[in-house]
Amino acid sequence: MRLKDLATSVSDTFHLERKHIAIKDGFNVRFDMGANDEWKQFVQSILANGVIKPITGFKDENDKFIVTDGHRRIAGLDEALAILDADFKDAKEKGSGSSARAKAAEIREKIAAISIIPCTS
Secondary structure, three states, X not given: OOHHHHOOOOOOOEXXXXXXXXXXXXXXOXXXXXXXHHHHHHHHHHHHHOOOOOEEEEEXXXXXXXXXXXXXXXXXXXXXXXXXXXXXXXXXXXXXXXXXXXXXXXXXXXXXXXXXXXXXX
8 A cells, every 4th residue: 555545635745644653663762752841841732733843754564654753743642642532531431511522532633643754764
């Protein structure tokens, strides 16, 4: 399958859902994602705006997009999605109105597609 077939737009930059993006173990030498307060602000920014700067990577033999630049943005997105999933579950368990669940789903939809720039492996 071609990368274009997984994408949701046509240009040099593609939009992929998180499930099509993989992190190769040991590829990124960065383990510190930022100071605690800075990290929280970064995740809140992703919740509000999505991932603004495209990530870079290549498609592997399993049709996964492997990140070469943007590991911190993916980690921040993963945390933002986990927060939304917890909020959604909490609203559902508390019997909160469907508006709280709808809002969580709306934000998730907004931030789930990530802009990527393909490069060679």
